[in-house]
Amino acid sequence: MKITNNLCLLTHNGQSETLSAKPGLWEIIVPGGEETVLSALVFSGDLSVRVVLTEPGASCRLKCVYLAGGDLKSRIRFDVIHRSGETVSDQIVKGILTDQASVSFEGRIRIPRHSQKCEAAQNHRAVVLTDQASVTAVPELEIYADDVRCAHGSAIGALDQTQLFYLMARGVPEEVAKKVLLRAFVRDILDPSFETYVDEWMEEHV
Amino acid sequence: MTKEPLLEIKDLYARVGEKEILNGFSLTIHPGEVHAIMGPNGSGKSTLSNVIAGNPAYEVTAGHILFKGKDLLTMTPDERANSGVFLAFQYPTELPGVGTALFLKTALNAKRRFEGKPDLDAVGFMKRLKPRAQALGITDEMLKRPVNVGFSGGEKKKMETFQMAFLEPDFCILDEMDSGLDIDALRTVSEAVNVMREPHRSFLLITHYQRLLDYIVPDYIHIMVNGRIVESGDKTLALKLEEKGYEDYK
Numbered sequence: 001m002k003i004t005n006n007l008c009l010l011t012h013n014g015q016s017e018t019l020s021a022k023p024g025l026w027e028i029i030v031p032g033g034e035e036t037v038l039s040a041l042v043f044s045g046d047l048s049v050r051v052v053l054t055e056p057g058a059s060c061r062l063k064c065v066y067l068a069g070g071d072l073k074s075r076i077r078f079d080v081i082h083r084s085g086e087t088v089s090d091q092i093v094k095g096i097l098t099d100q101a102s103v104s105f106e107g108r109i110r111i112p113r114h115s116q117k118c119e120a121a122q123n124h125r126a127v128v129l130t131d132q133a134s135v136t137a138v139p140e141l142e143i144y145a146d147d148v149r150c151a152h153g154s155a156i157g158a159l160d161q162t163q164l165f166y167l168m169a170r171g172v173p174e175e176v177a178k179k180v181l182l183r184a185f186v187r188d189i190l191d192p193s194f195e196t197y198v199d200e201w202m203e204e205h206v
Numbered sequence: 207m208t209k210e211p212l213l214e215i216k217d218l219y220a221r222v223g224e225k226e227i228l229n230g231f232s233l234t235i236h237p238g239e240v241h242a243i244m245g246p247n248g249s250g251k252s253t254l255s256n257v258i259a260g261n262p263a264y265e266v267t268a269g270h271i272l273f274k275g276k277d278l279l280t281m282t283p284d285e286r287a288n289s290g291v292f293l294a295f296q297y298p299t300e301l302p303g304v305g306t307a308l309f310l311k312t313a314l315n316a317k318r319r320f321e322g323k324p325d326l327d328a329v330g331f332m333k334r335l336k337p338r339a340q341a342l343g344i345t346d347e348m349l350k351r352p353v354n355v356g357f358s359g360g361e362k363k364k365m366e367t368f369q370m371a372f373l374e375p376d377f378c379i380l381d382e383m384d385s386g387l388d389i390d391a392l393r394t395v396s397e398a399v400n401v402m403r404e405p406h407r408s409f410l411l412i413t414h415y416q417r418l419l420d421y422i423v424p425d426y427i428h429i430m431v432n433g434r435i436v437e438s439g440d441k442t443l444a445l446k447l448e449e450k451g452y453e454d455y456k
Contacts, residue, residue, distance in 0.1 A: 161262070161263070162299050163299055163300075163301055165261055165262065165263075165283060165299075166295070166298070166299035166301065167301070167309075167312075167313075168260075168282065168283035168284045168287070169259050169260070169261075169283050169284075169286075169287055169293055169295075170287055170309075170313040170316075170369065170373070171284050171287035171288045171313050171316040171317045171320065171373070172284055172312055172313055172316045173282075173284045173316060174282065174284065176312065176316065177284075180304055180308075180309075180312060181301070181304070183303075184301065184302065184303025184304045184352075185303060187303050188303060
């Protein structure tokens, strides 16, 4: 697989929906009592996902890993609309950036006034390996209902030097240690079918 | 016949940021010897262990360290480890998402590659792992967990000792191995260390208290104050310290 422009892999409820297709807008309507799980692996290009939770009991989990190297650019947009009360959403985005890559993540949560008792969470974390890479995280929370639980956070930083030293002090060479830590960083939200792509990217970029 | 030293530290100066912590530290350790360094808080004991292991947060400004006759200070931390240096950390780092078994396998195979040997297969790995894990009460469940994540203080120290037994280094630094251990765990860990005492392997014990030295009896004790050794002696020095404290040395 060659990692080029506009490469993004997706699975929706465990089914591989598209491979190396040009990412576009994905719209998913979730009815009552159903959960939708979307996993994405983004190398570059635009990924835009809109989820509409239409009835009580609807929920969604959006899990996205982005790996940005070279001079590639990505823009990831999540837009979750809690059209009904008693709906649940969770967005988790983790990224690794190196070289001169740049990524922007825009995560929107919309809860209109009538949609009470919703739960919405959004978490973004990125590890930036070079000074030239850049990442922008823009949370957009439009919450008009007052009886909801909503949490969001974003953390961007370098690779943990204490963890790196611990591995190296056990004899693991620096480049191997970095890969071990970076794989561990994304693994918990990564769809297992994407693992080989992640390994391939690491070999080339870390 | 005099044996060649395993470790030779000469007139070492090191600092963290702007703060000088080691001030002309010298110490020679021969194969098979067990040395203990005792000293008050802030005397530079943990800095010494980090400098030997190659922690980049510490800067060596003068002096040298020879390990098996080679310049240790020019080696990267992984080269030092694979040459036979092992630091059992005072505060072992948690590695979320990195399974303990995978971690051990990665470390062991790194050493084997360094020695020009092929990677160990799964059977060989388990053969090496099991008896050492049992001896230290490391359960299969602990090996499945991420490294040190959710471990109690005592479990972390056992895991450090277990890693040491597993990797079979020639020079082991135990940085406050006794802190946070109850008496049973201290006994287990000490036994594991004593089993490893061999003519080619040396230990450097760093501790505040004499208690550890009842279980692992050292050949030499050094008292460290303000970044250097101020007195050396045999094991009776610890008893004197226990009685009088560090006040006379300050």
